[in-house]
Amino acid sequence: MKLTRRQLVVGGAGTALGAALGGAGIYELLDRLADEGGGLPRRRAGGAEQHVVTLDKVVDNGVEVLVPPLHNEVVTATVRVEETRVALREAREALEAALRRLEGEYAPEPRGLHVTVAWGLPYFSRYVPSLADQHLPVDLRASEARGRSTRALIDAIRFPSDPDDLVLEENEVAVFFRSDNSEHVRAGSKALFASLEGLFEPTSIRRGFIGGGFGGEQSLPKKMALAAGIPGAELIPDTAELFLGFTSSQKNTMGPGRIANHETIPGLTDQHPDGYFRGGTAMHLSHIFEDLEAWFLNFDFSERVTTMIRPETRVAQGTQTIAQTEEDAADVEAVKRDARRHGAFGHSASIQPASRLQEAIVGTDETPYxxxxxxxQRADFDTLDNPFFWSSRPDVDRLSNEPAAGVHFVVFNPTSDDFHRNRLAMDGVLPDGTKLPIDPRGRGAGFNAVLNATHRQNYLVPPLRHRSFPLSELL
Ligand code: HEM
Structure with a gap:
């Protein structure tokens, strides 16, 4: 389905906030595609975590794959609350009430609407600086490596493959909405921000989609890229989970259960047994443009496989889901060997020395891993935002109405530094400090050559019980 010129507009530039929150722009197409799921009112099931979602599983090419919610939105904001105990209490109660209203309306699961509230360092520094000093989790591994106390939430950094004009953001809060039903995302986000008007001043709205092709149908990334006339769209495999044509949510590559919590890996942070943020996690949010034409035209299928997974990976033409079991995971030595032999490393393999447990553990949740x-736990999704659907600072964010292929990269790691270790490995800087002699933006460095990151920030996701204005109740 092709859209008319008017409908091709992504959203944002020049659009008032109220209209942007409710409006759909190019994503109107999503409303016209078959939406799944109803959403029975239900309270959030068990669990202390905000970030953990129970996902359906399917089997593709003999590999178990988790099915992420089809529709996604992140709204970032600045807090507009006086820096007093009373004002913060009112704000906390208002946010908690608004979140509970949403949970009353939509079950917090993919069929309903799952909401995660994450807080940036600027919130902690402005509203609760001394409580933050006392209670923010300490990353014990990073503290030891740097020789000074390092929190589990630290400022985002520029990575070797990042373009010079990448924006390091300073939002105070980010709210992440996920559902199989695009209307739930749109209505839920609009209702939440309408009821908090005056408390939160949105700085950006970011929208997108993932999957939809596991039953053999044309997937959302394929449909949306075609409709927007993105160069290279016709080259995307019909059922691709993401624009680049490979499944990214197989069960073995996603952290199970509570492993991404601050406290689960013994000795990683100081949150076990009774930290304030026990049950919480760190979140990274970035936006990355993808050059689909370069990917599909400059790399043939077998090069796309070796670039995405590992230089020695061989699979049948057209395979989208490629098993990456616990035994398949590359360690530092394997990645160094690949770099020596092939002058290249794959995206998945290069990250595995940092993203996979290097030794078996028993978690503090008593689970053997x-x-x-x-x-x-990755929760990234494709987008046509350029780079956002809407921004309060269109010049700084270089907002455009032209649709552009990209990813809003959302991931939960136990600490920000743990994410940085993963992301550095993706650029050839391994956890043992080795810098592989491969240009981090070159063809040998996974698919970095077709990516361009535009924005980044780290956040902290408190456990459910402290999701609203964390620490302010201790003032
Ligand atoms: C920008 C576009 C990106 C795309 C399209 C993409 C796609 C993929 C795909 C297809 C896989 C294979 C996983 C599977 O078979 O289930 C993968 C693995 C992974 N990616 Fe990415 N990725 C992107 C960016 C990133 C970034 C920025 C990071 C940050 C570090 C990252 C971290 C990971 C991790 C941790 C894994 C799992 C590795 C493992 O443990 O096996 N990805 N990605």
Whole structure:
């Protein structure tokens, strides 16, 4: 389905906030595609975590794959609350009430609407600086490596493959909405921000989609890229989960259960047994443009496989889901060997020395996690935002109405530094400090050559019980 010129507009530039929150722009197409799921009112099931979602599983090419919610939105904001105990209490109660209203309306699961509230360092520094000093989790591994106390939430950094004009953001809060039903995302986000008007001043709205092709249908990334006339769209495999044509949510590559919590990996942070943020996690949010034409035209299928997974990976033409078991996971030596032999490393393999457990552990949740278990819980999704659907600072964010292929990269790791270790490995800087002699933006460095990151920030996701204005109740 092709859209008319008017409908091709992504959203944002020049659009008032109220209209942007409710409006759909190019994503109107999503409303016209078959939406799944109803959403029965239900309270959030068990669990202390905000970030953990129970996902359906399917089997593709003999590999178990988790099915992420089809529709996604992140709204970032600045807090507009006086820096007093009373004002913060009112704001906390208002946010908590608004979140509970949403949970009353939509079950917090993919069929309903799952909401995660994450807080940036500027919130902690402005509203609760001394409580933050006392209670923010300390990353014990990072503290030891740097020789000084390092929190589990630290400022985002520029990575070797980042363009010079990348924006390091300073939002105070980010709210992440996920659902199989695009209307739930749109209505939920609009209702939440309408009821908090005056408390939160949105700085950006970011929208997108993932999957939809596991039953053999044309997937959302394919449909949306075609409709927007993105160069290279016709080259995307019909059922691709993401624009680049490979499944990214197989069960073995996603951290199971509570492994991404601050406290689960013994000795990683100081949150076990009774930290204030026990049950919480760190979140990274970035936006990355993808050059689909370069990916599909400059790399043939077998090069796309070796670039995405590992230089020695061989699979049948057209395979989208490629098994990455605990035993398949590459360690530092394997990645160094690949770099020597091939002058290249794959995206998945380069990250695995940082993203997989290098030794078996028993978590503080008493779960045994074998060697090779994945730690991060990725929740990224494709987008046509350029780079956002809407921004309060269109010039700084270089907002455009032209649709552009990209990813809003959302991931939960136990600490920000744990994410940085993963992301550095993706650029050839391994956890043992080795810098591989490969240009971090070159063809040998996974698919970095077709990516361009535009924005980044780290956040902290408190456990459910402290999701609203964390620490302010202790003032
Ligand atoms: C920008 C576009 C990106 C795309 C399209 C993409 C796609 C993929 C795909 C297809 C896989 C294979 C996983 C599977 O078979 O289930 C993968 C693995 C992974 N990616 Fe990315 N990725 C992107 C960016 C990133 C970034 C920025 C990071 C940050 C570090 C990252 C971290 C990971 C991790 C941790 C894994 C799992 C590795 C493992 O433990 O096996 N990805 N990605």
């Amino acid at each position: 074998p060697k090779g278990t994945a730690i991060p």
